[in-house]
Amino acid sequence: xxxxxxxxxxxxxxxxxxxxxxxxxxxxxxxxxxxxxxxxxxxxxxxxxxxxxxxxxxxxxxxxxxxxxxxxxxxxxxxxxxxxxxxxxxxxxxxxxxxxxxxxxxxxxxxxxxxxxxxxxxxxxxxxxxxxxx
Amino acid sequence: xxxxxxxxxxxxxxxxxxxxxxxxxxxxxxxxxxxxxxxxxxxxxxxxxxxxxxxxxxxxxxxxxxxxxxxxxxxxxxxxxxxxxxxxxxxxxxxxxxxxxxxxxxxxxxxxxxxxxxxxxxxxxxxxxxxxxxxxxxxxxxxxxxxxxxxxxxxxxxxxxxxxxxxxxxxxxxxxxxxxxxxxxxxxxxxxxxxxxxxxxxxxxxxxxxxxxxxxxxxxxxxxxxxxxxxxxxxxxxxxxxxxx
Numbered sequence: 001x002x003x004x005x006x007x008x009x010x011x012x013x014x015x016x017x018x019x020x021x022x023x024x025x026x027x028x029x030x031x032x033x034x035x036x037x038x039x040x041x042x043x044x045x046x047x048x049x050x051x052x053x054x055x056x057x058x059x060x061x062x063x064x065x066x067x068x069x070x071x072x073x074x075x076x077x078x079x080x081x082x083x084x085x086x087x088x089x090x091x092x093x094x095x096x097x098x099x100x101x102x103x104x105x106x107x108x109x110x111x112x113x114x115x116x117x118x119x120x121x122x123x124x125x126x127x128x129x130x131x132x133x134x
Numbered sequence: 135x136x137x138x139x140x141x142x143x144x145x146x147x148x149x150x151x152x153x154x155x156x157x158x159x160x161x162x163x164x165x166x167x168x169x170x171x172x173x174x175x176x177x178x179x180x181x182x183x184x185x186x187x188x189x190x191x192x193x194x195x196x197x198x199x200x201x202x203x204x205x206x207x208x209x210x211x212x213x214x215x216x217x218x219x220x221x222x223x224x225x226x227x228x229x230x231x232x233x234x235x236x237x238x239x240x241x242x243x244x245x246x247x248x249x250x251x252x253x254x255x256x257x258x259x260x261x262x263x264x265x266x267x268x269x270x271x272x273x274x275x276x277x278x279x280x281x282x283x284x285x286x287x288x289x290x291x292x293x294x295x296x297x298x299x300x301x302x303x304x305x306x307x308x309x310x311x312x313x314x315x316x317x318x319x320x321x322x323x324x325x326x327x328x329x330x331x332x333x334x335x336x337x338x339x340x341x342x343x344x345x346x347x348x349x350x351x352x353x354x355x356x357x358x359x360x361x362x363x364x365x366x367x368x369x370x371x372x373x374x375x376x377x378x379x
Contacts (some may be wrong), residue, residue, distance in 0.1 A: 017151045017155045017158070020154075021150060038143075057168060058166050065176065066185065067185070076176070077173070080176050082168055082184040083176065094272050096207045097276070101212055101359060102244065105211075105212040105363070106215065109215055109216065
């Protein structure tokens, strides 16, 4: 039982690191700003999941950090997962959302002003503007 | 050149992934034991059953407060990029009257009406049960934002604006939500306590007003951004071009 849980946990951690790295790869190599934002989100979600997994406990039975009277307090203490990473992630999710709004707005505005969300084309257009004036 | 660079980047990142996963697994990523701080919070569960919410509002309340400020900064940044002067707003409205009012099929509209009612009910219940379930205000506000987005897609932004939800109204409601949060934060100081010491307020009213304040703020913050982003591309481009001239 515990071996299976250990294996699943290790597998999840490896997959989450893979997602994180995939996110960094996408942000670095994709020229489209919207794709960059999507990859940034994938990376952020992977990091949030890693945070929650840090708080997980390899015990059986395991409870969410919500105390229910019928469980019994001793049993709850010995089986509940760490609540602190979950509280931290709650904040991180909100901040990720706020960041998303801002990034997507800038991408849309860039598309309205210059007709492209490709950073290479944007660099060309902006460089031309700087040389010749708008 | 570009392809070779991509391969090098990918290989480097794969190596980083292997090292990170190995070190995480080898250091005993998760075990049966609990970190002391987590255990301490869990032991207080006898008085506040939902431990995550207890941490968020009681022990790390400032963090949640500043999270609201971060959200405020994002909304303020968005609205300042997409700002319109009152003359430009009039021009937008004049142009929008010329635009054909598109809306979706009857079936879609009826089902959306039913779904939107359900979403509003669920989000209100999340907001009001904030002291019992994790999240509370922000999650409820996000659910509400989905409802307004659905209305946007299926009807149009004109339906919302005609029923009295113009940008001015939504921004006022957003400010009202923020004001409720600020009053709840500063009221304990007037009663002789510390900032955010909401247990001085009667019963659970402190938690409830923080949740409802955040709910209002997030709902109408999102709605304001949607209303500005919902202006048709060609109208906005025309306005921008005139501004550049």
